[in-house]
Amino acid sequence: MKIALIGYGKMGQAIDAIATAKGHEVILRVDINSQHLLEKEHLSKADVAIEFTTPETAYHNILKCFEANVPVVSGTTGWLEKLPEIKALCKEKNQAFLHTTNFSVGVNIFFEVNKKLAALMASQPQYNVWMEEIHHTQKKDAPSGTAITLAEQILEAVPRKKEWVNETTEQSEVMGIVSKRIDPAPGTHTVTYTSDIDDITITHTAHSRQGFAAGAVIAAEWLKDKKGVFTMRDVLNLG
Helix, strand or coil: CEEEEECCCHHHHHHHHHHHHCCCEEEEEECCCCHHHCCHHHHCCCCEEEECCCCCCHHHHHHHHHHCCCCEEECCCCCHHHHHHHHHHHHHCCCEEEECCCCCHHHHHHHHHHHHHHHHHCCCCCCEEEEEEEECCCCCCCCCHHHHHHHHHHHHHCCCCCEEECCCCCCCCEEEEEEEECCCCCCEEEEEEECCCCEEEEEEECCCCHHHHHHHHHHHHHHCCCCEEECHHHHCCCC
């Protein structure tokens, strides 16, 4: 499989190493100094593109892939207000797009555990729920995209919580998310339900970027030759 890597920071380099070790060919590496390569003549040679860049550039990068008729896997967070538009354009242009806030197989299983626990806690008003997420200091968005996914799952299942905020809160209808940036943490997410009697906590802790990078390559392998809008739930058959 021929891969275009859009974004060549630490994550892009980790993806490069895993993809190459699996026998794939990375034919295009685009970083901040080689944006001129984001054109159809270069992108169209790839079977799939993997995009890990910035909230400011992700939308533009994905459109470039659509224009080149190349399936694109994106893990960039912090730009999700434009995600509905991208999904609509993908369908309109008959392209292939897969986005998730976290490609780790473990995290995606953690998402399913979070949904199940939230559903169980919906009828237990004596429990308050809050979240803590810890990442390295180079992470540009807060809360993390993974934390937002977890929070949205909880809001959907627990009617007494109406919104989330990126701070601690005493408001009963609001869920607080505490974001910490500490090196060299690659990512820890903890959801806690607390009451006067006891606490229930679930945690996912990443030990390195390898899980995220490996998941992105798995997603790219799965997306090749497909059309439509997908997530890691489709890749891992968690539906």
